[in-house]
Amino acid sequence: MIDFLLNGQPRHCEVTPDTSVLELLRETLGQTGTKEGCASGDCGACTVAIGETDADGRLHYHSANACITPAHQLHGRHLVTVEGLADRDTLHPAQAAMVACHGSQCGFCTPGIVMSLFTLHEAQRGDERQLPTPLTPQRLEAALGGNLCRCTGYRPIRDAALTMSEHPDVQHQWLDAAAPKPTAPAPDAPFAQPKTLAELVELRRRHPEARLVAGATDLWLEVTQRLERFERLIDVTRVTELNRIEVTTLDDGREGWWIGGAVTYSRLEPWLEAQYEPFAHLLHRLGSAQIRNRGTLGGNIANASPIGDTPPVLLALGARLWLTGPDGERELPLDDFFVDYKQTALRKGETIRAVFLPRPDTERTLKVWKLSKRREDDISAVLGAFAWTLDDGVLRDVRLAFGGMAAIPKRAHAAEAALEGQPPTPAAFQAARLALGDDYQPMSDVRGSAHYRQLSAANLLERLRLVMAQETTDSPREVMLHAYAH
Template sequence: MIEFHLNGRPQQVAADAHLSVLELLREQLLLTGTKEGCASGDCGACTVAVGEVGGDGQLRYHSANACIMPAHQLQGRHLVTVEGLADGDQLHPSQAAMVECHGSQCGFCTPGIVMSLFTLHEQQRQQPAPLSAERLEAALGGNLCRCTGYRPIRDAALAMNDMPGHQPHWLDAGSQELAECLATDVGGTSTSDQETFHQPRTLDQLVDLRSRYPDARLVAGGTDLWLEVTQQLADFSRVIDTTRVDELRHIQPGDDGQGREGWWIGAAVTYAQLEPLLEREYPTFAHLLHRLGSAQVRNRGTLGGNVANASPIGDTPPVLLALDARLRLVGPSGSRDIDAGDFFHAYKQTELAADECLQAIFIPSPTPERQLKVWKLSKRREDDISAVLGAFSWRVDNGLLRDVHLAFGGMAGIPARAAGAEAALEGQLPNAGAFSAARAALADDFSPMSDVRGSAEYRQHSAAALLERLRLLIANESIDTAKSTTSEEVMLHAYAH
């Protein structure tokens, strides 16, 4: 049973473990304004807004793809759909702006666009700030439109804050009452065998459930796992949700037990929550998040999920390998810390035992002498999976390369470092000869596969080209660091501005 609010009204519904928010809306609640386009979180036609109460007691909304969000994750949340914004002919400013600026033609994608604009409008209403081109593209980057063209949609986004419109009661006068109601949620903790979707609130509960049901699927953001439901028609018999486990939802400063200071990032921390830390400490890593997915994906997806999923083309694991990150695993016997490089064994096989979970990821504090570059190759500029991703970290000591870490995604069955290429560069001058030897060694480090994203030859050639790019970058910085403009470069910028 799921208890939540829908467009300001309380709801209580029964749902199977594998049910998505989109299916719940369209098939059980008969609210068909939310559309199904790709069923994979790429097009944004199914975008909804999800309201959660923060630590300050305020209700804030984020956009989400309903097609790949487990319905049970609505427990104690406020779900807003396009049906909930207007009152008859009285339109919300996001809707009125779309009408005024002619932002809709066939209308199929329009509900999702309106909901993305709604969340943007709410963010600006709560924290007024100029709407930059980058912020606008970030808000709308996950919404595709085949017929209108994006200029009128962009015009609507820029106009809606100055446009009068209807504010639903739950958004204005009743917002505090709704927030207080949601803040009292205590559901989801059942461990009964009759329940098939478990939502533990503490780490002890999670460990107990994982031990009792080792075959259950763990879900965090669902941005990859739920594709098995929508694309492969999987029927999950039992699911354990990690997103409400308090110990997994925080970023804590600390050390890794090996003398390095840094941050332990809970496995349920979303990309959106992680981004401010990375913007401050690792701008290159933060910039990669702009290429990782849309706002809808970053609002739901987690760093822990990207690691535990163990995809060879996941964007963040190569960066963690380049940074010498550590992982904390937890099970009935307690927790243990391992190097990120020891976590991935083979394709989709990891160090996790059947009764263990990923608890947190440690990222060390940056040092002035150590640099990080991340370059991603994909077919689309944003919201696309990598064909090849290279994450490179190194320092220069007396003109020589030291602590060279060259990590790749898309080059093997697991994200991995290029040991031979690293050895060819370690202790060498960063000249053409050393990098030529590194490229030759790289050919023996990996035997990439061919698939729809690129052939083995393309991947091998591209990885070697990224090493040459690294050589040119180091050479340029050594000539005149003041002229370097590549500190946040991740191949193509995610935004056009």
């Protein structure tokens, strides 16, 4: 049983653990304005807005792909769909602007686009004490990059985003209303939503067969694409400990933060802007807003995909994991976590509680470069993450990690060795590029050939050399495209 507000109306529904928000809307509630385009979270046609209250008691709306969002996660939330925006015949600014700008052609992606515009509009409205953030190209891309449109070519949609504030606002009372106080689900509910780590550990002990779910951005493909059924799921998104970002000092004296396993990319993005800008920039290109609003750092690591975006960066930064399991807690360097294709060092019943990120060291530099067919919302063909210290003209503590080059996210130890202790000369980097042949034997797949992967990974090291040279010589020459550099 779940309780939520649908466009301001209280709803009380019985759903199975593997029911998606989209199925609930279209099949149970007969609300067909929200469309299914792909059932894999890649097209945005099913975009809805979910409102939840933050720690300060403020209600925030974020966009999500209804096709891969578990219906149970609506419990105690607001769900806003395209049917709820207009006030009788008065269109919401997101809608009015789309009409005025001729932003719909076939109209099938339009409800999703309207909902992404709605969340952007809400974010702009946001906190009255703050001025709205300017709608920069980057901001628009971030808000709309997850909504595919096959008809318009996006120009009129861009215009709609830029002009919606000129249309009179439609302010439903219920937009700011408190969500229904969720009744606590029965402890043995098939979709369990523990609030503390202790509860989580206990649930996992009692139900070792249950799968964990957070953003469901990958897990739900098993339902929609492979027709798996989940009898029992444990939702980690409401576990307090997994949502914290805490300052810490490790036993070895390193200072940094423990980032909870259920912290979403969207929450990390602004935080990382201040700490590790290149990492933040990578997150801007990870999935879409709808995915970043739901996907978690812990999920990306535990998933152990060889083409996951964050693991190479975390490897380059020397991240550590804090694991909680039935036998207590332990720490593990991320270097030791990925064992083989989709296999990790996680023991039975263990959960990634937090990920350690060291405090940025002014002497160290991080570069993160992702290669994909499409700049936005695409999966890496190759991802390189590089960290080093330049000490008296010599490279120290060089950490080079790649995704897409092996069965696991993996450091390039041979290439690292070729650079370690060397000045950043063309010869040293040529040696490192050749050494990559020892580090990796990539495979060919739909995202790129083995040859391309080997070649472009080697060329990323050449880019690295050029960037270092640029930084030391103040050369004005561009060594990478600004679209990829922002």
